[in-house]
Amino acid sequence: MDKLLAWSILQQSGDKEGLKKLGEPDQDALNKLFGGPDEATLMKESIQVATNPKVEEKDKVIALENFEMLIENLDNANNIGNLGLWPELVKLLNSDVPDDLRIIVSGIIGTAVQNNPKSQEDFDKTNGGLESLIKIAESPKNQPLQLKSLYAISSYIRNYKPGFQEFEKLKGWNLIKLDSKDQKVDLRILSLISSILSNGLDDNLEKQFKDIKLIHYLASVLNLDSNTNLVDKSLNIISELHRLKYEFSLEETYEVDRGIQVVEGLSDKLNIDDLNGAKEATKKK
Incomplete structure (x- = not known):
């Protein structure tokens, strides 16, 4: 000393x-x-622990949780790519990895790429990342894992067109199943739709929304008036569709208008801008 x-x-x-x-x-x-x-150095050491077959699962969980705390810092999130750690993280999404670890890794990915173009690009360069997340999200066997993977996918494709284009190539649209009877899953699906819309609206996308009867579902959420978070997200999507010049049919306009009348009493609990934006969508042209 x-x-x-x-x-x-x-x-x-x-x-x-x-x-x-x-x-x-x-x-x-x-x-x-x-x-x-x-x-x-701590980040590299955490991944070394998490990928070491000789380390017990509980210690791997601790290592990944520490890693997740570190990458809440933007510079550290960007260092995942700088340190070459993305491939190791993606490998931890494989089906032979315990679900407890895959849940944390999905959360790490979602946090790292959220509103972060550098990390979105670095994740995009990593083979198999989005494909693995989509496979996980397709299975309802482990709900916490499914929810985390949907969160990661939404974060990745939001405001990132290359990510959305890859999502479409990998048939990510198969994840859009409305009214799953599980409000947590439904909320994640609506967040995914919101992320899709962040990349703009074209004729093909509008047709897909009409094919899955998106507006009908959003209006039904308003009419049920059962979950404030779902109501808020539905109003946000309706408002965003209107802003992007979505062509509401007369039937869709009627259904949305009726739903708005139901939830107006909750206006003190809702985002007032989204509520007003949804109202604009129902006005006669």
């Missing part, structure tokens, strides 16, 4: 000759003095 303190004093004074004579300090002692390894 005396040598370490001497090294610290010489380092601060800029005495290069003294540092040369003293030599390099012990790295473990140095880490203790300055608070341990940097966050990039």
Whole structure:
């Protein structure tokens, strides 16, 4: 420790000759003095633990949870690509990996790419990432895992056209199943639809929405008045469709208008801009 303190004093004074004579300090002692390894090193160590077949699952969970906390910082999220860690993370989505780990990894992906073009691009360059998430989201066997994978997909394709185009190629539309009878799943599906709309609206997309009777479903959510989060998200999508010049049919307009009348009493609990935007969609042209 005396040598370490001497090294610290010489380092601060800029005495290069003294540092040369003293030599390099012990790295473990140095880490203790300055608070341990940097966050990039911690990230790499966490993935090494999580991918080590000799490590117990509970320790892998801890390592991934620590990694998830680190990448809540934007710079650390971008370092996933800089450190070459995306391929290792994607491998942890494989079906032979325990679900507890895949849940955390899906959450890591969703957090890292959310509103983050750099991480979206880096994830896009990683083979099999989106395909694995879609396969997971197609299975309702483990709801927490399904929900996390839907969250990751939504975050990835939001405001990122290359991601949405890949989503379409991989038949991601098969995930859009409305009224699953599970409100948590329904909310994630609506978030996915919102992410799709963030990339714009064209004739093909409008046709797909009409084919799946999206407006009918959104209006039914309003008429049920059962879940404020679902109501809020439905109003948001209706408002966004109107902003993007979606052609509401007379029947769709009638259904939305009737639903709005039901939820207007909840206006103090809803996003007022989305409520007003949905109202605009029902006005006669």
